[in-house]
Amino acid sequence: MTNISNLSLLTMILFVMIPVSLSYLFSLGIGKSAIWSSIRGVVQLFFIGYVLTFLFSIPDWQGVGLWVAVMLVIASLQASKRGKGIPYAFLLSFSSLILIEVFVLSLWIVFDIIPFRSEQVIPMSGMIIGNSMVATGLAFERMKNEFHDSKGEILAALSLGANASQASQLIIRKTIRAAMIPNVDGLKTIGLVQLPGMMTGLILGGASPIEAIRYQIVISISIFSSVSICAMIISLVTYRFFYNRKMQLLEEKGGKK
Amino acid sequence: MVLMKQFAFKKGSSMNKLIEVENVSNERVTDVQFSLMEGSLTTIIGPSGAGKSSLLLLLNRLEDPDEGEIHFKGKKISDFPISELRRNIGMVFQQAHLFDGTVEDNLKFGPSLQKKWEPNDGIKLLEKVQLSEEFLTKEVENLSGGEQQRVAFARTLANNPEVLLLDEVTSALDMRTVDLMEELLHKLVNEEGKTILMITHDLKQAERLGSYTLFMNEGRVEEQGKTTELFYQPKSATLKHFLEG
Secondary structure (H helix, E strand, C coil), X not given: CCCCCHHHHHHHHHHHHHHHHHHHHCCCCCHHHHHHHHHHHHHHHHHHHHHHHHHHHCCHHHHHHHHHHHHHHHHHHHHHHCCCCCCCHHHHHHHHHHHHHHHHHHHHHHXXXXXXXXXXXXXXXXXHHHHHHHHXXXXXXXXXXXXXXXXXXXXXXXXXXXXXXXXXXXXXXXXXXXXXXXXXXXXXXXXXXXXXXXXXXXXXCCCCHHHHHHHHHHHHHHHHHHHXXXXXXXXXXXXXXXXXXXXXXXXXXXXXX | CHHHXXXXXXXXXXXXXXXXXXXXXXXXXXXXXEEEECCCEEEEECCCCCCHHHXXXXXXXCCCCCEEEEXXXXXXXXXXXXHHHHHHEEEECCCCCCCCCEHHHHHCHHXXXXXXXXXXXXXXXXXXXXXXXXXXXXXXXXXCHHXXXXXXXXXXXXXXXXXXXXXXXXXXXXXXXXXHHHHHXXXXXXXCCCEEEEECCCHHHHHHHCCEEEEEECCEEEEEEEHHHHHHCCCCHHHHHXXXX
């Protein structure tokens, strides 16, 4: 693989200046934000580059343990922001993400899909945790919005004698479906519309396309399953928080007003 | 001439009190007290924001009062298993609030929870609300507003409740469907002995259907009694003013 020189990297700044100039030209008001985001992105990536170099230099169990823990905490904090108003949102996010990570990592190791090495486990776990974080956040948001939008249907179900679980089935189904659909669509067109990131990276790194595809299959299926399981856990646990013990719908929990 | 039609509902003199509401208060209703006679139709009238819908929610425990007691068949409603109470005191809302799926999916929702759904039940229920058998397999999103409301009504009837709480169920319907619904109410009370408590903004409908009427204003039941007495001999100035529109 060809090394990108510092000078070549600097020329990319010229590329950033095109949208920035357009922003000023058309008064889009995002010029400063675009510059700031680009600088931040570059610094952040270099920082992560040095962190990863360090992590890869220490024993694998330490490197993996340390960085996976950091990723889990950051992802849980981010996902729980969307669960504002739902009790234990951070704890729920953290529990479901750790469960997913342990489960997927165990599968990879036990079935000898990847070796337990920091260079392999950290980037692949990052993809699992990142996608699950988005699914968890969206599941929180979807639950809140659905309980707001479908309040009439839930009251109707309760008035017909349904308990909280039975009355919430419709919402739980919608939430899980919403989390799965983008991944189902993504799997349908995988490789046809654009080469997935991991596969691209491996091919750029010199791996053969067939070897790259094997990795891509592992990660795509792992992400699909993780995202679905996360949405299931969040919706199956959180619906209870929208009712009291007398099967009455509680006031809204930070959803749409 | 739908508006002029008078239904001969059973009068409540020899009936038992099926529901008794005693000094009930919460955020939206204050010190409400009244009884529902078994096999009667009682209408609730009053301006918007008077607490009428909130009162219905209290009767099948979709909400609970902060103070006061509600009795059903002489027993506190809080002493009934809540699902059993809600099946016995059914509710139909102003909007149909149908569940996604077919008409049959909606009709069998309540009975299926108790595994009491028989294949022919759907047809019988649709007959009651004067919809044909073909409707069973229709997706609810393809129904008109009037058809949806009739399906919602049939869905509540599927549980065979003793009491029906109706929250302005005819307000968004065309005259023909209102007529059908009123005929259905007549049958439910006179032939099946159901007890109905019905909110309506249509004063002519309240007068036409109700044996008894409650007039609610600012969270309180300001006046109650036989419908004819309330409409022709109102005691309070507020009710007189309200009836004059």
